[in-house]
Amino acid sequence: MSQTVDRALSILPLLAEGPANLEQVAVRLGVHKSTALRLLRTLHEHGIVYRQPDQRYRLGARLFALAQQAVENLDVRDIAHPHLVALNEACGHTVHLAVYEENEVLYIDKVESRYPVRMYSRIGKPVAITVAAVAKLLLADLSEPERRAVAEKLDYPLYTSRSTPNAAAFLAELAKVREQGWATDLGGHEESINCIGAPIRGADGRVVAAMSVSAPNVVVTADELLTLLPMVRRTADAISREYSGTAIPRP
Known part of the structure; x- marks a missing residue:
């Protein structure tokens, strides 16, 4: 048989x-x-x-x-959660999972930092779309006309001196993220918070979600956080493989 x-x-x-x-x-x-x-x-x-x-x-x-x-019945959160927990246990910092739905980027999972300084973010809350690493990853996967249409409709609040100032700068950042396959938010939303992220892809190679590791600079510097990028990308790749049931090559 x-x-x-x-x-x-x-x-x-x-x-x-x-x-x-x-x-x-x-x-x-x-x-x-x-x-x-x-x-x-x-x-x-x-x-x-x-x-x-x-x-x-x-x-x-x-x-x-x-x-x-x-x-349609796959739940990326259920698949990703054990991997996010393992990453959190390895690095100690806050780990987020986000998706793009109805013109918003939303957190759908979060694993808290082991450190006493915590991030104010919660599941179901929209992210700061023009600066967040997860938002850049999700929007960078859109076609060029779609990226341009989204960018031109957004407001660009200057949360800090490092915030994305306008649509042109945002589109340039998305093009960079699309090419390199990862993203950062180094003080763009809060001066004291840095973040690195990587995409989670489906069987067709398209980005279905994005994950990130965030930490305040009183705990770890931006340069120190960037050293975790290989670990973050490996975690995202592992989730992608399990979600899609196959090996997903990076574009």
């Missing part, structure tokens, strides 16, 4: 490359045509593959429907 399942599953990546006829499937699996036909018929009955009028087989609509349903 396990061999039959293995062979049936091996058909899917073949058909993902494009339609294939019975002989091509049999050759790829290394089985007789009758065995390949039996497997294809079973998959066809369940809508996983579809037989075209030219007698070639392709992936069926049912497979895509199941995949979409699975993605």
Whole structure:
């Protein structure tokens, strides 16, 4: 039975490359045509593959429907939380998880610092979108026209002397973040708080969430916090792999 399942599953990546006829499937699996036909018929009955009028087989609509349903039911917070806790235990600083929804970037998880100086942030609260590292990561993944449209609608409050002053500066920052694959907020929202972040990607490579590590400079300097960037990126990559069920290459 396990061999039959293995062979049936091996058909899917073949058909993902494009339609294939019975002989091509049999050759790829290394089985007789009758065995390949039996497997294809079973998959066809369940809508996983579809037989075209030219007698070639392709992936069926049912497979895509199941995949979409699975993605919609994934909760990135549930998957990410153990990784965020592990990162917090390793570095001791506040860890956040955020998503972009309805033109806002919202915190959906937070693991508190072990240090007595705590950050004022809470789950469900929108972030300062023009300066926060997680916001930069999420907006940087938008297409260029989408980034420009968002940037031109935003206000640019000067929280500190390091705040993003206008749309042009924000777009330049997003382009930089998009290229390097990570982001910072070094005193842009609060003079005394620094933050570094990395993106979490789905199976298609798009950013589905962003995570960050934040700390006050009375606990750790900005330069010291930046030394944690490899650890933060490894954590984000681990969450991405688990969320997507595959290895996600960095763009």
